[in-house]
Amino acid sequence: xxxxxxxxxxxxxxxxxxxRSGRSDFALLTGDAGTTAAGLFTTNLVQAAPVRLSRExxxxxxxxxxxxxxxxxxxxxxxxxxxxxxxxxLVAADHLRVDPDVVLQCSTGVIGEPLPMDALLGALPALxxxxxxxxxxxxxRAILTTDTVPKEATADxxxxxxGGAAKGVGxxxxxxxxxxxxxxxxxxxxxxxxxxLAEEQLKPRFNALTVDGCTxxxxxxxxxxxxxxxxxxxLTGTRAWDGLAAAIGEVGESLVRQLIADGEGVGHVLLxxxxxxxxxxxxxxxxxxxxDSPLVKTAAFGGDPNPGRILQAVGxxxxxxxxxxxxxxxxxxxxxxxxxxxxxxxxxDGLADAARRAMGGPEIHVRISVGGGAGxxxxxxxxxxxxxxxxxxxxxx
Amino acid sequence: xxxxxxxxxxxxxxxxxxxRSGRSDFALLTGDAGTTAAGLFTTNLVQAAPVRLSRExxxxxxxxxxxxxxxxxxxxxxxxxxxxxxxxxLVAADHLRVDPDVVLQCSTGVIGEPLPMDALLGALPALxxxxxxxxxxxxxRAILTTDTVPKEATADxxxxxxGGAAKGVGxxxxxxxxxxxxxxxxxxxxxxxxxxLAEEQLKPRFNALTVDGCTxxxxxxxxxxxxxxxxxxxLTGTRAWDGLAAAIGEVGESLVRQLIADGEGVGHVLLxxxxxxxxxxxxxxxxxxxxDSPLVKTAAFGGDPNPGRILQAVGxxxxxxxxxxxxxxxxxxxxxxxxxxxxxxxxxDGLADAARRAMGGPEIHVRISVGGGAGxxxxxxxxxxxxxxxxxxxxxx
Numbered sequence: 204x205x206x207x208x209x210x211x212x213x214x215x216x217x218x219x220x221x222x223r224s225g226r227s228d229f230a231l232l233t234g235d236a237g238t239t240a241a242g243l244f245t246t247n248l249v250q251a252a253p254v255r256l257s258r259e260x261x262x263x264x265x266x267x268x269x270x271x272x273x274x275x276x277x278x279x280x281x282x283x284x285x286x287x288x289x290x291x292x293l294v295a296a297d298h299l300r301v302d303p304d305v306v307l308q309c310s311t312g313v314i315g316e317p318l319p320m321d322a323l324l325g326a327l328p329a330l331x332x333x334x335x336x337x338x339x340x341x342x343x344r345a346i347l348t349t350d351t352v353p354k355e356a357t358a359d360x361x362x363x364x365x366g367g368a369a370k371g372v373g374x375x376x377x378x379x380x381x382x383x384x385x386x387x388x389x390x391x392x393x394x395x396x397x398x399x400l401a402e403e404q405l406k407p408r409f410n411a412l413t414v415d416g417c418t419x420x421x422x423x424x425x426x427x428x429x430x431x432x433x434x435x436x437x438l439t440g441t442r443a444w445d446g447l448a449a450a451i452g453e454v455g456e457s458l459v460r461q462l463i464a465d466g467e468g469v470g471h472v473l474l475x476x477x478x479x480x481x482x483x484x485x486x487x488x489x490x491x492x493x494x495d496s497p498l499v500k501t502a503a504f505g506g507d508p509n510p511g512r513i514l515q516a517v518g519x520x521x522x523x524x525x526x527x528x529x530x531x532x533x534x535x536x537x538x539x540x541x542x543x544x545x546x547x548x549x550x551x552d553g554l555a556d557a558a559r560r561a562m563g564g565p566e567i568h569v570r571i572s573v574g575g576g577a578g579x580x581x582x583x584x585x586x587x588x589x590x591x592x593x594x595x596x597x598x599x600x
Numbered sequence: 601x602x603x604x605x606x607x608x609x610x611x612x613x614x615x616x617x618x619x620r621s622g623r624s625d626f627a628l629l630t631g632d633a634g635t636t637a638a639g640l641f642t643t644n645l646v647q648a649a650p651v652r653l654s655r656e657x658x659x660x661x662x663x664x665x666x667x668x669x670x671x672x673x674x675x676x677x678x679x680x681x682x683x684x685x686x687x688x689x690l691v692a693a694d695h696l697r698v699d700p701d702v703v704l705q706c707s708t709g710v711i712g713e714p715l716p717m718d719a720l721l722g723a724l725p726a727l728x729x730x731x732x733x734x735x736x737x738x739x740x741r742a743i744l745t746t747d748t749v750p751k752e753a754t755a756d757x758x759x760x761x762x763g764g765a766a767k768g769v770g771x772x773x774x775x776x777x778x779x780x781x782x783x784x785x786x787x788x789x790x791x792x793x794x795x796x797l798a799e800e801q802l803k804p805r806f807n808a809l810t811v812d813g814c815t816x817x818x819x820x821x822x823x824x825x826x827x828x829x830x831x832x833x834x835l836t837g838t839r840a841w842d843g844l845a846a847a848i849g850e851v852g853e854s855l856v857r858q859l860i861a862d863g864e865g866v867g868h869v870l871l872x873x874x875x876x877x878x879x880x881x882x883x884x885x886x887x888x889x890x891x892d893s894p895l896v897k898t899a900a901f902g903g904d905p906n907p908g909r910i911l912q913a914v915g916x917x918x919x920x921x922x923x924x925x926x927x928x929x930x931x932x933x934x935x936x937x938x939x940x941x942x943x944x945x946x947x948x949d950g951l952a953d954a955a956r957r958a959m960g961g962p963e964i965h966v967r968i969s970v971g972g973g974a975g976x977x978x979x980x981x982x983x984x985x986x987x988x989x990x991x992x993x994x995x996x997x
Contacts, residue, residue, distance in 0.1 A: 249915030249923045249939070279911055281940035314908025315941025373895070415894040418916035420908075497812040497894070497984075498770070501992035511711025511817075514676055518646030519815035526646045527678075542646070543678035544712025587894075587993070592986050595898035 205355035207339035208366030209389035211235040211431025214338035216345025219326035221274025221312065221319060229323070230345035231330050232385060233268035233299060234429040240266035240307070241398040243406055245422035252277045252284035253308040254421055256292065260304055264394055269307040269385070269425060270295050270330070271346045273370075276381060277310040277318050278420035287318040294324055298331040309423050311348055311370065311381040343368035346383055349594070350465055356457035360446035363390040363432045367454040371422075373414045373467045373595070381421035382462065384409060386454055390437045390447050391430030399439070401426045404452040408459050410487070413584045414466040415591070416495035426451070459583060467594045469585030471503045472566045476581045479572040485522045486580030489573060492520035494584030503567055503586035508558035510538035510548070517571060528574040534561030602752035604736035605763030606786035608632040608828025611735035613742025616723035618671025618709065618716060626720070627742035628727050629782060630665035630696060631826040637663035637704070638795035640803055642819035649674045649681035650705040651818060653689065657701055661791055666704040666782070666822060667692050667727070668743045670767075673778065674707040674715050675817040684715040691721055695728040706820050708745055708767065708778035740765035743780055746991070747862055753854035757843035760787040760829045764851040768819075770811045770864045770992070778818035779859065781806060783851055787834045787844050788827030796836070798823045801849040805856050808884070810981045811863040812988070813892035823848070856980060864991045866982030868900045869963045873978045876969040882919045883977030886970060889917035891981030900964055900983035905955035907935035907945070914968060927969040931958030 207214050212234050219229035234240075242261045244254050260266050270291060277284045292306040299306070310318070333341070343353040347370045354369040371382030386405065405424050430436070437443045463472050475494050480486035493499055496516040502509040513531050517524060531539035536557040538548060547554045561567065604611050609631050616626035631637075639658045641651050657663050667688060674681045689703040696703070707715070730738070740750040744767045751766040768779030783802065802821050827833070834840045860869050872891050877883035890896055893913040899906040910928050914921060928936035933954040935945060944951045958964065 247912065247915040248921060249911050249926075276908070279908060279936065279939060279941045281938070313946075314911065316946045317943060417893060417895050417909075417912060420912060420915065496814060497988075498814050498992060501989055504989065505993035507993075511673070511676060512814075514646050514711065515644065515814060515817060518644040518817065524645060529646075539676065541678070542676060544676045546714060549710075549713050587989060589986055589989050591894075592898055592901065592984060592989055595895060596902035596904075596984070 204357060204366060205339035205343045205368040206232050206366050206385050206387045207336055208357040209364040209387050209429060209432065211238065211389050211429025212387050213334040213336050214342035215330055215333035215335060216338065216341035217326065217330050217333050220322045221272055227341065227345040228273040229326050229330055230271040230342045231268070231334060232342055233334060234427050235431055238267040238427055238429045239392060239394045239397050241394065241401040241426045243401055243424040245419055247418045247420050249278065249420045251310060251421040252280060252288040253310045254423060255285065256288045257307040257309065257423065260307055263304065265302065265305045266307050267305045268299060268301065269309060271309045271383065272318065272323060273346055273348055274312040275310060275316045275318050276312045276314045276421050279315045280317055283317060287320055290320065291318065291323055294327055298327050307425065309383050311383055311421055314420060339366065339368065346370045352465055354458050354461035354465070356454045358450040358453040360450040361443060363388060363447055363450065365450040365454045367458050369458040369462055371462055372465055373417065381419045384424040384458060386426045386451060388428050388447065388451065389430065389432035390428055391433055391435065392428040392437050396439060397426055397428050400448055400451055404448050405455045408455040411582050412459050412463060413491060413494050413582055414463070463583050463585055466585045468588040468591030470588055471586040473503055473569065473584040473586065474566060475569045475571065475584070477571045477573065478579045479574040479576050480522065480578035480580065481576040482578040483580050486578040488522050489517055489520045489571065490580045490582035492516050493569065493571065494582035497587055500584065500587035503562065504588045506559060506563040508533055508538055508555065508562045510544050513569065514539055517573065524573045530572040532570045533558045534568050536561055601754060601763060602736035602740045602765040603629055603763050603782050603784045604733055605754040606761040606784050606826060606829065608635065608786050608826025609784050610731040610733050611739035612727055612730035612732060613735065613738035614723065614727050614730050617719045618669055624738065624742040625670040626723050626727055627668040627739045628665065628731060629739055630731060631824050632828055635664040635824055635826045636789060636791045636794050638791065638798040638823045640798055640821040642816055644815045644817050646675065646817045648707060648818040649677060649685040650707045651820060652682065653685045654704040654706065654820065657704055660701065662699065662702045663704050664702045665696060665698065666706060668706045668780065669715065669720060670743055670745055671709040672707060672713045672715050673709045673711045673818050676712045677714055680714060684717055687717065688715065688720055691724055695724050704822065706780050708780055708818055711817060736763065736765065743767045749862055751855050751858035751862070753851040755847040755850040757847040758840060760785060760844055760847065762847040762851045764855050766855040766859055768859055769862055770814065778816045781821040781855060783823045783848060785825050785844065785848065786827065786829035787825055788830055788832065789825040789834050793836060794823055794825050797845055797848055801845050802852045805852040808979050809856050809860060810888060810891050810979055811860070860980050860982055863982045865985040865988030867985055868983040870900055870966065870981040870983065871963060872966045872968065872981070874968045874970065875976045876971040876973050877919065877975030877977065878973040879975040880977055883975040885919050886914055886917045886968065887977045887979035889913050890966065890968065891979035894984055897981070897984035900959065901985045903956060903960040905930055905935055905952065905959045907941050910966065911936055914970065921970045925971040929967045930955045931965050933958055
């Protein structure tokens with residue numbers, strides 16, 4: 204049910220022919236009149252045309268629908284890319300009988316290849332006709348590229364519902380861009396409040412995710428609120444707000460876990476938690492450096508603890524830390540204490556075995572303390588496997 | 601002949617038993633009385649004990665010899681590590697009948713494991729006895745860890761000679777730390793001049809090198825000048841200086857090429873050149889971001905041009921660039937012009953084929969222009985292959 208779990212939304216997913224595989228590749232989500240929207244976008248300076256367009260429309264304050272095409276990223280396509288994105292949304296708005304500037308667009312697929320506008324414009328009437336309050340699953344399937352499974356999540360608050368769908372297996376998968384996330388709620392939230400919920404509940408969760416340290420040109424997270432469930436607007440500082448925030452966070456967390464589990468070649472999920480940093484930003488940066496280190500990622504693949512590699516990543520993260528204050532635990536096993544690997548680790552007394560067991564599971568918990576600061580952060584990553592190299596190396600256009 | 605090519609140096613390499621393989625693992629290089637030295641050290645905040653010791657002694661201005669042990673990195677070993685490094689150099693100085701503070705130390709091997717001091721101190725007399733003006737090759741072999749071949753280089757200036765040896769296959773290879781580089785000359789250069797030659801001729805070359813983006817706890821580059829070839833000191837601004845600088849640069853360049861060619865799992869060398877940036881620092885950072893991108897590295901492994909991946913890396917390097925000003929060429933083939941991938945690339949008219957040929961060779965030249973600035977930079981990296989994952993993932997302690 205995903206994005207249509209909350210009341211006030213309709214969705215669809217059809218085959219327009221963008222993908223050579225013949226699988227569904229054109230999706231539409233639309234909210235009832237009065238729907239508000241908020242968004243988060245890639246920090247890559249190279250941004251796809253649909254990112255520029257959606258960002259601009261959200262800034263202007265109006266958005267209640269989004270079309271998603273899967274197959275072409277419409278990135279590095281120059282002015283033609285901007286014209287195509289604009290035309291696609293204008294024609295979609297016309298079919299939907301809504302104002303021309305309320306339709307957003309997300310694109311995912313090959314970078315540089317122009318949008319196949321004939322196929323896209325030709326398929327729009329069928330896409331709009333397919334809209335249904337039960338269209339969530341079709342939507343979730345049609346946004347996929349090399350994902351092996353759809354990612355859907357739902358959560359309930361006090362009288363409100365939250366739903367979501369996502370796609371993405373690498374920040375750029377084989378020549379295909381993008382993580383796209385769509386979260387909906389039938390709560391009534393005005394625009395700035397909704398943006399705050401996106402920043403507080405979704406941004407930290409999706410920013411913690413890293414498959415390969417690469418930032419796509421198309422990454423987009425959209426949050427829509429239809430207001431269909433309740434008559435009163437949800438205001439900050441109320442219990443209703445807290446309940447809605449928790450439900451949105453729950454959907455976001457579930458989608459993040461599903462994304463990393465389906466990440467390219469990922470067999471072991473790395474959960475890195477950092478504490479004791481001078482700021483949350485510093486802690487996040489350290490966590491990301493560890494999660495992105497090829498040496499830590501291959502160690503996770505091999506099931507070998509290798510505490511020296513984790514120390515190496517902490518020390519070269521760019522954050523000022525005192526090496527003698529660094530502690531590292533794998534699961535419940537301390538493998539670095541005060542910057543030093545305990546001599547027992549090399550003495551074969553069971554410490555290394557315990558660390559190896561913690562490194563061998565499907566989820567590897569790495570807890571790092573870098574001092575007495577209040578800053579905490581985390582990153583969610585995966586191992587670096589033969590399959591990652593195969594997927595990204597053997598793929599040829 | 602490597603480090604003993606210039607006059608005024610003796611070297612040795614013997615088996616002390618640090619490595620389980622039984623290969624030679626203990627090396628010594630010493631210059632005649634009056635030898636000056638300069639050094640460059642890892643920027644990782646987590647620094648091995650021998651790095652701290654060597655840096656301190658060089659700062660104090662006296663250094664004419666270095667012992668190198670291969671098998672244990674003496675990093676993350678706490679105060680015991682500092683005591684061990686100090687003891688090793690004091691005893692070496694005693695055997696060499698030199699002042700106690702002129703002996704430096706480099707260590708490479710497992711992080712966290714203590715130095716085997718019994719074996720080390722026991723082997724020192726034999727190591728000193730083995731010193732020979734022809735000991736360069738033995739030295740070059742004994743410093744290796746998982747390197748498959750020794751790295752040696754020589755160059756001639758006007759009446760002077762330069763020699764060098766290096767080791768390192770990953771910034772940290774399977775649980776083994778370090779790139780170590782030793783360059784010698786028989787020119788006479790006072791200490792600050794020698795440090796300037798190291799900064800100008802060696803630093804940019806070795807900083808451009810990246811196997812996996814990981815910075816070791818032990819990286820060290822040492823430059824020694826014996827003065828044995830000429831009576832007069834080489835002064836800055838003279839033709840002798842320029843000739844010496846060129847010879848040092850030639851040895852450095854050769855060692856860099858040998859290091860990347862022997863890098864873990866490297867089958868294709870990536871040569872990234874960036875121009876048009878606002879500063880050399882910016883250009884270097886962009887070049888390194890492209891050379892370290894797992895998606896660019898796997899594309900190089902697969903021989904697939906994937907210009908979108910290069911753009912992605914440029915846009916997320918952290919350097920402010922104008923995406924519309926980015927040009928990218930693979931070999932002689934333009935694959936991005938003004939931020940746009942030419943539509944011809946997808947039209948099957950030969951552009952993609954030419955790019956694929958440029959991406960398939962043993963050396964892949966990527967030239968990136970990011971605007972009209974004067975900043976230039978470069979990075980030398982390698983592809984990401986199954987072998988990299990095997991070497992770093994299947995290795996278990």
